[in-house]
Every structure is written in structure tokens, then in C-alpha cells.
Amino acid sequence: MAVLPEAKLYVDGVVRRAAGDRLYDNIGPWTGDVVGVAADASAADVEAAIAAARRAFDTTDWSTNHAKRLELVQKLYGLFVANRDRLVDIARHEVGAAWVAVNRAQVDLALDSWKDLMDVFPEVQWEKDRGTKETYGFTTYRKSVHEAVGVVGAITPWNFPIYVNVEKVVSALLAGCTVILKPAPDTPLSGSIFGELAAEAGFPAGVLNVITASDPAEAGELLVTDPRVDLITFTGSTAIGKHIMRQGAETMTRVFLELGGKSVKIVLEDAPNFQMEVAQSILVFHAGQGCAVQSRLLVPKSRYDEAVAILTATYAAFEDKWGHFDDPACPMGPVISKKQMDRVKAYIDIGVQEGARLIAGGHLRPDKGSGWFIEPTCFVDVTNDMRIAQEEIFGPVLVVIPFEDDEDAIRIANDSVYGLSGGVVSADLDRAMKVANRIRTGTISVNGGAPINGDLPFGGYKQSGIGRAWGVEGIEEYLETKTIGYRK
Structure with missing residues (x-):
């Protein structure tokens, strides 16, 4: 019996079903029964999400308007806090979490860590004076600036989905990127709720997009291999992380990977x-x-x-x-x-x-x-x-x-x-x-x-990943560094 609402896509500012009204069953781990249904995105849906994210990054002030981004991320946080009971239902029925896990990492730590990201956001250094240097007989004034990397494909796991979705989506948005979130097929509503509440918060069209799909690979492959996507952030197994690196090599897509452990x-x-x-x-x-x-x-x-x-x-x-x-x-x-x-x-x-x-x-x-x-x-x-x-x-x-x-x-x-x-x-x-x-x-x-x-960098050595999540360092993973030399 369905106990969870339908998980829908969020593409170009619109909460909607997948093309052709395609759906798949959301199975609850406690019972093995259907607890809801989710939009089953097609390649056309993924294409629409990529196009929307690219357009929003290239043609709006999202990447440069720091105050606007923080205000909307704060508003979205407030909506998540107000909808905590819904998050609890998702964690229990969709993720299979027991109460202790719900009250810790599944929901409450996700919200606390979201607040941590907003608190450290002012520490991001967008511009740094690099002094002057005499070269070639003249003085060059120098500075470095941080800019958003661009369109981010965020591929997330099923074990702590709300927590990891917060880490990737919030960090990337604060950095000025536009995002396509693809949650794991087992936990679609943990991703879909980001789209629903972003629409309620009034996010500009295309800044955040959410794609759910039954196939564990198809949508992810489309994101990884599309040259319009500038960075892939993935949390999951080391084997899939290696595959993503290989797939993204052709377009030199940046990868940010949080992988396995045997601690x-x-x-x-x-x-x-x-x-x-x-x-x-x-x-x-x-x-x-x-x-x-x-x-x-x-x-x-x-x-x-x-x-x-x-x-x-x-x-x-x-x-x-x-x-x-x-x-x-x-x-x-x-x-x-x-x-x-x-x-x-x-x-x-x-x-x-x-x-x-x-x-x-x-x-x-x-x-x-x-x-x-x-x-x-x-x-x-x-x-x-x-x-x-x-x-x-x-x-x-x-x-x-x-x-x-x-x-x-x-x-x-x-x-x-x-x-x-x-x-x-x-x-x-x-x-x-x-x-x-x-x-x-x-x-x-x-x-x-x-x-x-949430205010500390997290990540691994060796085959446990590349890059750091959370904290200032986690936001900076979604930035490029540009060096400028000029003469007066």
C-alpha cells in the first residue's frame, strides 16, 4: 500500500511527471512492498534537465549574485525544517531507517549540516590580491578569483540520501553552480522533495533540476558523458567511481568522488x-x-x-x-x-x-x-x-x-x-x-x-575518493580559480 506521495521530476522550474507518464514502484525495505511510485525519467527528460541547467548558468546572474543564492538556500532550508515530518516518513519508509538513525544522520544531522554550510559560506574567499611583480620591464598587478565551475551532475546513494543530497546540492548552489540531482533508484523521493520545495521557495528555472529513474545507470551515464556538464559529484561504490572517471575522461569532466571504505x-x-x-x-x-x-x-x-x-x-x-x-x-x-x-x-x-x-x-x-x-x-x-x-x-x-x-x-x-x-x-x-x-x-x-x-571537510585517501565534502572545502570543490594579471 502506498504510504508515500509520488516522486516527481523537477526540470526547468516545473514539478512534473516523466515523459509519457512513465512510473516505477518505490519499494519499502521494511516490508518489501510498494510504498509509492516515482517518475521514471527518459533520455529526453535528462536532456531537458541538462539544457535547463546550462541555460540557467550561462544566461542568468546565478553564479555571480552571492547574496541572492544565500537567501534562496536559506529559504529552502526553512522549508525543509518545516517539513521535517515528511523527511522522517521518507527516511523510515523509503530508506528503511530505524528511529535512532532517523533522529541522527538520516534527518537531523542532514538539517544541522545544511546550517553549517550556510554558516561557513561567508568564509569562502572569492578574490585574493596576489601582489605585484616586475617582469619584462613593467609592473604587473595580480589577483586570483574563484568562480563557479558551471553545471554539476550530482549522483547520490541510497544509504543516507537526504544527508548526501544536502551536501552536494547545497554546496554546489552556494558556490554558484546549477545542479542536476540524480538520486539512487531505491530512494527517489529523497531527491524529489528537493525539487518540490525548491519550486515552493521560488528558485529560478533551471538552477536546480531533479531526475529520478528506475535504471541505475542510464541517466548517470548521460550526465557523465555530456560535455555541457562541467563536474560530476558522486557518492557510492569505488567500482562505480572508477567507471565514472573513465566515462568522463573523453570530455575531461571534473570528478569529485566519495567512495568506499573499510575503516x-x-x-x-x-x-x-x-x-x-x-x-x-x-x-x-x-x-x-x-x-x-x-x-x-x-x-x-x-x-x-x-x-x-x-x-x-x-x-x-x-x-x-x-x-x-x-x-x-x-x-x-x-x-x-x-x-x-x-x-x-x-x-x-x-x-x-x-x-x-x-x-x-x-x-x-x-x-x-x-x-x-x-x-x-x-x-x-x-x-x-x-x-x-x-x-x-x-x-x-x-x-x-x-x-x-x-x-x-x-x-x-x-x-x-x-x-x-x-x-x-x-x-x-x-x-x-x-x-x-x-x-x-x-x-x-x-x-x-x-x-x-557539516563545517569540517570529509573525504578519503587512496580508493576512498577524490576531493572533500562539507565545510568551506566542500563548497570550494565546485569552484574554478582564475588568475588575472593587469597593468595600470
């Missing part, structure tokens, strides 16, 4: 509350569907058996505390789709085949409902060369790896193609900082500190 949490033997730190490493928040989750737990060999016992008890105590739609204390619901559920289960089977020891979970749970439920799962006796330790599972699967000393922990942490997030815990702050400084990762928590907020 560590290192609990050193002197951690002030070792039991709590290990227990809190249980991977259940939003069913582990986060690129920055700490899915590799590194514990010292000297306390390894103790850590295993703590985790065994923690997972056992959590056995009936997940999968409850109406429980405000529930942090974990289903995964997004049957496809993702099958993928996670396949990795669990691989872990067993590789010789890791399963101390919790490992099974599908149809008794939880007709949706896509898989148990919180924990493997111990894992070595870092196993696939379950090297590959991003994107599900509620924690792997536990012992280490000898600090050097060994650093080696294991860095033995990964990824470098997105991580954590270190120790009673000795200086020791923890030394370890953190040597881990090749874009963000890292020391003793529980929060390195991810």
Missing part, C-alpha cells in the same frame, strides 16, 4: 574503559550501510580473548533489540533491498569459507518481517588478507583482527585500498595521536572525538 577502530590495551570500547564497536547502526563505518575492529593480542568474550555477550544481549519499526531506541532495521541482502549474505558465506569464526549472526531473518532483514554479524579470528577484511561489505558485519603492538596495528590499518575513516582509543592521548597521524585516512576519531560534521 578500522583500534582499541589499544590501555584504553581507559576497554570493555565499553569493545562493546560499542558492535556494527548495527543503520545495518552497517555507511561508507565511514568502522567495520574492522583491531584489538591487542594480549587482550584478544577478553575482547571476544565481550563481543559475544554484547551481540547476545542485542539479539532482540533490532528490526523494530516503532521502537524509538532501535538503531537497526533492514538493508535497502533484496539485492543488498543477498550481497551481504554472500560475504558472510565467504567469511565462513575463509576460516573466520562466526560468534554472532550470519543468518537472514524473515521472521522479522517480509522485508530485507539480516542479523548483526561478527567474525573473529580474522586475518587482514581475508576478503571480509579487505572488501567493503556494506552491511552489519564486523570483523575482529588481533595485533601485536602499535606498529602492527598501524600496518594492518594501512593495509587496505581504502582510507576514509577510523578511530583510535588509548589512555595516553599522545600515543593515540601518534597512531592516528600515521593512519592513511581522511578522517579519524581519537578517544571518541567527532571528526565528521
